Amino acid sequence: MSAHVDTAGGPLRVALLGCGVVGSSVARLLLANADDLAARVGRPLELVGIAVRRLGRDRAGLPQELFTTDAEELVTRADVVVEVIGGIEPARGLILRAIEHGASVVTANKALLADDGPKLYAAADAAGVDLYYEAAVAGAIPLLRPMRESLAGDDVRRVLGIVNGTTNYVLDKMDSTGSGFSDAVAQAQSLGYAEADPTADVEGFDAAAKAAILASLAFHTRVRAHDVHREGITEVSAADVRAAAEMDCVVKLLAICELAPSGDAPNGNGKNGHAGQGVSVRVHPAMIPRTHPLAGVREAFNAVFVEADAAGQLMFYGPGAGGDPTASAVLGDVVAVARHRVVGGLGPRESAYAELPVLPMGRARTRYYISLDVADRPGVLAAVATEFARHEVSIQQVRQSVHEADPDRGDADAPGAELVIVTHSAPDAALSGTVEALARLDAVRGVTSVMRVEGD
CATH class of the missing domain: 3.30.360.10 (Dihydrodipicolinate Reductase; domain 2)
Known part of the structure; x- marks a missing residue:
């Protein structure tokens, strides 16, 4: 793998796929900040086309001659391709076509990266181009x-x-x-x-x-x-x-x-x-x-x-979202990959050397908040505590409040109580198993709320 260096000396050609909220902001900032971007890259950036589904719309005052419906042709004449259309297809095919023709790619497409990122990374490695995606997570935040x-x-x-x-x-x-x-x-x-x-x-x-x-x-x-x-x-x-x-x-x-x-x-x-x-x-x-x-x-x-x-x-x-904030992250990536085209080098590649197993949810350690509607009679709390002990889940807090009988629940002659329990940290499988067991107790009229607790 060798870096793709553009030595021609002219402007670097940028193709934009998509002109929605984010795409229109990217295009506007590319045109408005052209001089500053050229100074940072070392060469001018020329927006050579914007691929859209349909022509004829007024898109934030952008020049109409930039728009095209032929995205496949557009990506073959660019040095840097920016993909902000989202979804899996046609985004995946267009990114792979751009890479095949030697373009570096900047994308905000979290769904595609999470679904098929390794294929895209491998293609970029083989072609000696960059694949950057800062805007795919948390909008403008450098993360x-x-x-x-x-x-x-x-x-x-x-x-x-x-x-x-x-x-x-x-x-x-x-x-x-x-x-x-x-x-x-x-x-x-x-x-x-x-x-x-x-x-x-x-x-x-x-x-x-x-x-x-x-x-x-x-x-x-x-x-x-x-x-x-x-x-x-x-x-x-x-x-x-x-x-x-x-x-x-x-x-x-x-x-x-x-x-x-x-x-x-x-x-x-x-x-x-x-x-x-x-x-x-x-x-x-x-x-x-x-x-x-x-x-x-x-x-x-x-x-x-x-x-x-x-x-x-x-x-x-x-x-974490919005046109201009997300465009800021996109343009940061554009400057980075464009500089690599000018001076040589490549950004960091995919790092998957650890190959750790992805664990099932049941192994995650967390805490639970559990609210129970229970009968108000002796022994209920002991029966509930027994289920927690049987599943090896430790109780951190318990709060009980008695409520009046409610004919709508069919207990006009039997007042009940709300029992609120917060657990210590335990495997999620043990916690969910406890909740299922509690729901089967005669004294429990219903499990009214279950939510995990984090952040301590």
């Missing part, structure tokens, strides 16, 4: 480059963060205004923070793709989106948010990537000093204390903690 370059000599142990602005906005409004889930989603849509179909965000697919990318970088192991345990926020109720507030906590959708003992997981020995370790990657809502820095991440902002052996705990915070 991926510090992880793969600044921390290249360190060992990352854990990545914990909020990586989806839509869900953070929704949960923040549920906490700060008392809104229900549907109302908060509607607010997010009215402000442009959520798509008309918000499924990818609220069901956790977007965050899971980003978690896969983060885990792959942090632990030098190939992690794909389907390896990530994923739970969205659609089941988070106003009652759950109020319960968190009573514990002086807030609910956040967290991406958690961490090293963990592999136990008897298949191929669990690891390589290159990682014996006995595996990678745990999960996305789910969780309660975190209001004293935790992530609790103060409001609106559609993102924040990520990275914990490394030597560097300690680092926090990255900023806008």
